[in-house]
Amino acid sequence: MTSARTSVAAAEMNTHTGSRRDWIVAYLFLLPFLAVYLVFLVYPLFSGFWISLHDWELVGNFREYIGFQNYRDLWADVLFWKTIRNTALFASITVPCMTALALALALAVRRPGRLYAVLRGVFFASSVFSVSVVTLVWRMVLDGDxxxxxxLFRSVGIRPIGFLGExxxxxxxxxxxxxxxGVGLPMALFIAALNQIPQDIYEAAELDFASRWKVLRRITLPGIKRTFVLVLVLQIVLQFQMFGQAQLMTKGGPADQTRTIVQYIYDTGFRDWQIGYASAMAVVLFVLMFSISMVQLWLGSKED
Known part of the structure; x- marks a missing residue:
């Protein structure tokens, strides 16, 4: 009886020791990612908030704690609110159009065959270009002179339109x-989600003579709902950070009509050297994007 109890105790001890060893190994594998996450994401976030509470110049050692004065100045900054409106307008155009276009392309090119494989590569290829290449190409297309x-307009007798200057x-x-x-990445995500829907469901719908619209509404969209929410959240976060297109194509003009919040942050911090004020705008942008993303994810989980 005593030896049996000893064996049970030894087995429990070995199990406990093995479980602790597994946890230590798991944390050791997690440690590199956690270190990168803390150094490059968490620390800059809190550091930026701390800088936003100061009158902090980019060059020199002038540091003066002013509390929430930068945020009060933002409330009265007309240009700041204009850049917020411009960014929201840009996101309201690009996010739904990007999502719908990516889904349409995914439905069109997910079929088997060499031709569709080439088309998938063509549509995805543009997403690997840098913003400088993209803006150079489109300036050559949209330049009013x-x-x-x-x-093309001159060849048919129409007065050219200065797309970037009006x-x-x-x-x-x-x-x-x-x-x-940017349509390539969401298209690829939608293709991956569509491939996860069982083909038996489509075959059953075909036997029931379901229309394409009913198949899309009753089978396809519910089957990719999680990916749909993911694409929306990613696009909202990406489009609210739009900078390179406006900086290289219009420089924020004409009359600040395309000046975005990130462009204003850049100009304030690196042109005017007001790092504290720029950090306050960056914190507001982070809170705005985080709030929109959380609302979007909450709505998706509520529907589930």
Missing amino acids: RGLLAN PFWAMPSLAVATLWW
Whole structure:
């Protein structure tokens, strides 16, 4: 009896020791990622908030704690609110259009065959270009004097439109360039999600003579709902950080109609050297994107 109890105790001890060893190994594998996460994400986040509470110059040693004065100044900054509106307008154009276009392309090119494989590669290829290459291409297309569209309009007797120089056309032009550039990644995500839907369901719908619209609404969209929410959240976060297109194509013009919040942060911090004020804007942008993303994820989980 005593030896049996001893064996049970030894087995429990070995199990406890093995479980502790597994936890230690798991944390050792997690440690490199955790270190990178803390150094490059968590620390800059809290450091940026701390800097936003100061009158902090980029060059020199001037550091003065002013509390929430930068945030009060933001409330009265007309240009800041204009950049917020511009960024929200840009996101309201690109996010739904990007999602719908990516889904349409995924439905069109997910079929088997060499031709569709080539088309998938063509549509995805634009997403690997840098923003400088994308803006160079689209400036050659949209330039009001020597652009491709300007020459095309002249050839048919129509006065060219300065797409990047007119307030009405500037923001839609940036949106078109962004759609061409960024549609590849969400398309690939939608293709991966569509491939996870069992084909038996489509075959059953075909036997029931279901229309394409009913198949899309009753089978396809519910089957990729989680990916749909993921694409929306990713696109909201990406489009609210739009910077390179406006900086390289319009420089925020005309009349600040395309100046985005990230561009304003860059100009304030590295042109005007007001790092504290720029950090306050960055914190506001982070809170805005985080709130929108959480609402989107909450709505998706609520539907589940």
